[in-house]
Amino acid sequence: MAHTPLSAAERALLDTTPPRALFAALKKVLMEKGLIAPEEIPAQIALTERASPLIGAQVVARAWTDPAFRAALLSAPARAVEAFGVSLAGAPPLGILENRPGRHHLVVCTLCSCYPRALLGYPPFWYKSAAYRARAVRDPRGLLAEWGTVLPPETEIVVVDSTADYRWMVLPERPAGTEGWDEARLAGLVRVSDLVGMTVPALPG
Amino acid sequence: MRPVSAEPGESPFRAHHDLGGVRRFLCTPVEREEHSLSDFDREVDALRQVLAQHGLLRVDELRRGIESIPEERYFALSYYERWAVALADVLLSKGVVRGEELRAALSEGSLE
Amino acid sequence: MNGFKPGQRVRVRAEWPERHGPVHIRTPHYVRGREGEIAAFLGVFPNPEDLAFDRPAPPLPLYHVRFRPEALWPAPVSGTEILVEIFAPWLIPL
Numbered sequence: 321m322a323h324t325p326l327s328a329a330e331r332a333l334l335d336t337t338p339p340r341a342l343f344a345a346l347k348k349v350l351m352e353k354g355l356i357a358p359e360e361i362p363a364q365i366a367l368t369e370r371a372s373p374l375i376g377a378q379v380v381a382r383a384w385t386d387p388a389f390r391a392a393l394l395s396a397p398a399r400a401v402e403a404f405g406v407s408l409a410g411a412p413p414l415g416i417l418e419n420r421p422g423r424h425h426l427v428v429c430t431l432c433s434c435y436p437r438a439l440l441g442y443p444p445f446w447y448k449s450a451a452y453r454a455r456a457v458r459d460p461r462g463l464l465a466e467w468g469t470v471l472p473p474e475t476e477i478v479v480v481d482s483t484a485d486y487r488w489m490v491l492p493e494r495p496a497g498t499e500g501w502d503e504a505r506l507a508g509l510v511r512v513s514d515l516v517g518m519t520v521p522a523l524p525g
Numbered sequence: 526m527r528p529v530s531a532e533p534g535e536s537p538f539r540a541h542h543d544l545g546g547v548r549r550f551l552c553t554p555v556e557r558e559e560h561s562l563s564d565f566d567r568e569v570d571a572l573r574q575v576l577a578q579h580g581l582l583r584v585d586e587l588r589r590g591i592e593s594i595p596e597e598r599y600f601a602l603s604y605y606e607r608w609a610v611a612l613a614d615v616l617l618s619k620g621v622v623r624g625e626e627l628r629a630a631l632s633e634g635s636l637e
Numbered sequence: 638m639n640g641f642k643p644g645q646r647v648r649v650r651a652e653w654p655e656r657h658g659p660v661h662i663r664t665p666h667y668v669r670g671r672e673g674e675i676a677a678f679l680g681v682f683p684n685p686e687d688l689a690f691d692r693p694a695p696p697l698p699l700y701h702v703r704f705r706p707e708a709l710w711p712a713p714v715s716g717t718e719i720l721v722e723i724f725a726p727w728l729i730p731l
Contacts, residue, residue: 323586323618323690330617330624335598337631339606340565342613345630347572349622352630356575364571413680430545430665432588433604442570445560448604454550457667458706461715467557476717481545483663484699484722485682513557538653539666546667546710589661589689619691 371441375406376489377510379439381503384494393491394418401439411438415486417517419493422475426464426517427490428456429482436487444512457481469519490517497523541596566605573608581621582612590614640698641675646731647702648672649723654686661689664727672731673704676720684724698725 326334334342350356379401383390392400397414408414414436417425429435430453435443446452455463460477464470471477480488492514498506513519535547544550562570576582590611591599599607616622641647651670654660663685679701683694702723706713 321619321621321691323615324620326614326617327624333624333627334610334614334617337627339602339609341631342627343565343569343572343609345627346609346613346616346622347568348630348633349626350572350616353622353626355579355581355621356572360575361568361571364574365567368567368571368574428545430667431543431663432591442562445604446555446557449555450544450547450600451550451553452555453544454547454553455555457716457719458546458551458710459714459716463555466554477715479716479719481665481719481721483665484679484685484724486679486722536653536666536669538655540655540662543662543666545665583688583691585661585685585688586691588685589659592661593659 368437369441371406371438373440373510373512373515374507376436376440376512376515377507378503379404379406380491380510380515381506383491384498384506385503390491406439408438411436412485412487414439415480415488417478417480417488417490419490419517419520421493422472424471424475424477424517424520425488425490426456426460426477426479427482427488428453428479430454430457431481431483434482434487436489438487439489440512440515444516446518447516464518467513467518471520489515492517492521495521495523540592541599542592562605569605569608569612573612576612576616581619582615586615586619587611590618640678641700641725641728641730643675643677645675646672647675647728648731649702650727650729652727659690661686664723665721667709668702668704668721668723671704671708673702673708673721675728676701676703679722682724699723700725700728702728 351358382404383393389400393416397416398408401414402408419425433443433448435447457479460479482488495509509521511519514521573582573587591607593614594607594610617624649664649668649671654662679699681696682699684697687694700723701720704719706716709719
């Protein structure tokens with residue numbers, strides 16, 4: 321169904337109707353026409369919320385403790401994550417950005433809010449903000465510093481702008497002082513901001 | 526399309542959603558505080574996915590719809606309010622719903 | 638078809654389809670007309686510029702292109718490189 325231009329009346333409807341009322345009307349019409357069933361929306365909400373940063377943290381913790389998983393994650397991310405137990409069916413391709421000593425990654429979508437949702441769930445509010453989208457590609461070090469993330473001056477900062485089909489997640493470096501920790505404890509250190517690259521995991525306190 | 530006001534080094538043809546490095550926001554702090562999603566937010570998000578599953582909408586079409594929102598309104602609406610407007614825009618453009626159907630639903634009032 | 642190779646220098650076309658009517662472009666403004674190098678081939682995907690209007694979308698090669706800040710900004714502030722996913726038709730081999 322190729323798009324046809326809206327009529328003046330349709331344009332006026334879009335421009336002048338408050339979005340919430342427009343959405344409620346849209347839902348009603350879609351259901352009345354049998355295009356969607358009422359239960360599909362709550363069912364989809366429940367499904368979406370099975371993904372979360374906790375899943376990403378668990379994947380990271382596994383990569384930190386299991387060299388074979390780490391290698392699989394870096395060479396074929398989607399397959400490794402599926403084997404880990406996360407369904408990526410229908411999701412866009414996943415890319416893993418490996419932080420190494422001297423090389424740090426920061427993910428942004430300057431055009432909208434592309435984000436590895438199948439793994440991490442809803443993107444954070446700040447990730448979608450105009451300020452983040454504008455500043456990340458231009459002054460990543462300054463942006464990180466605003467959140468207290470101070471990287472050594474010689475550390476390379478690679479900003480990855482998600483402009484097409486890939487969705488990117490950072491594999492942070494494992495912090496020092498965590499020797500012998502089990503996966504659950506390690507996963508507890510990893511926050512969504514670490515998976516985007518605005519912060520690095522560190523021991524609390 | 527009316528060009529946005531140009532900053533030095535920025536093309537006058539830059540679309541207003543195309544925000545990388547844009548001077549207007551370079552001094553705006555990135556607030557760390559998380560905003561929990563409202564029921565409206567979750568439903569809009571979910572409807573987009575349901576429509577995609579039914580083959581009625583691609584994410585690219587949603588983006589096109591969002592980008593069509595005029596500059597002032599784009600920055601005035603919340604993230605999911607933009608989605609709601611874009612969903613209606615694209616579904617109207619494709620004839621999945623008609624303007625008179627939406628108008629009827631709106632005038633019936635008492636919408637959940 | 639000869640694809641681009643990692644390390645190959647490229648320039649992004651300095652084109653502005655936005656001037657001519659409704660479009661959906663995934664090549665950000667800040668790289669248009671700028672020089673970079675191919676970092677990796679990412680695969681073949683349908684053209685989002687067409688998908689956005691529910692038109693038939695030919696599959697296109699997608700590349701990760703590396704840019705240095707000095708190539709992008711009049712007064713670079715920080716950062717070592719910016720990686721951007723760009724479709725082949727937007728890239729000119731240098």
